[in-house]
Amino acid sequence: MKSSTKDQIKGTAHEIKGTLNEKIGEVFNDPKRKMEGQAEQALGHVQKQVGNLKEKVGA
Numbered sequence: 664m665k666s667s668t669k670d671q672i673k674g675t676a677h678e679i680k681g682t683l684n685e686k687i688g689e690v691f692n693d694p695k696r697k698m699e700g701q702a703e704q705a706l707g708h709v710q711k712q713v714g715n716l717k718e719k720v721g722a
């Protein structure tokens with residue numbers, strides 16, 4: 664599997680995990696968990712963009 668594809672898959676996984684953590688934080692009124700979820704989503708988004716960039720450059 665190409666490096667770019669791996670980055671895109673890992674990024675999506677981080678986004679999903681972050682979304683779940685954010686929602687759990689909302690349900691249980693846990694602002695720390697909600698913020699951690701948002702940070703995880705941002706990390707996933709960045710990782711997906713890195714994968715997209717690698718794909719465009721051919722790495």
